[in-house]
Amino acid sequence: MYVMLISYNQEGSVMTPLSVTEARSHFADILNRVGYGGERIVLQKHDKKLVAIIPVEDLELLEAIEDRIDVLEAEAALAEDEGKEAITLEKLKEELGL
Secondary structure, eight states, X not given: OOEEEEEEOTTOOBOOOEEHHHHHHTHHHXXXXXXXXXXXXXXXXXXXXXXXXXXXXXXXXXXXXXXXXHHHHHHHHHHHHTXXXXXXXXXXXXXXXX
């Protein structure tokens, strides 16, 4: 199995690929490059991107974006139901045959 490690700097430019063996040998350095230098590391297998090692700030941003999308979808669903008559749990169970 051959896996490549591709490193991206903060501007998104691709850095030199590393083999997994090299990555293992330099794991502490890779963590420092990501944690302190803001680099993004992508592991590839057979030219397919598998996983990424990213700064925690990037992860927090992704989670905030996901949370905002969830809120927007919930607001849209509530807006769709606006003006519709609410039903009780018992009525819903009855309609579902429970």
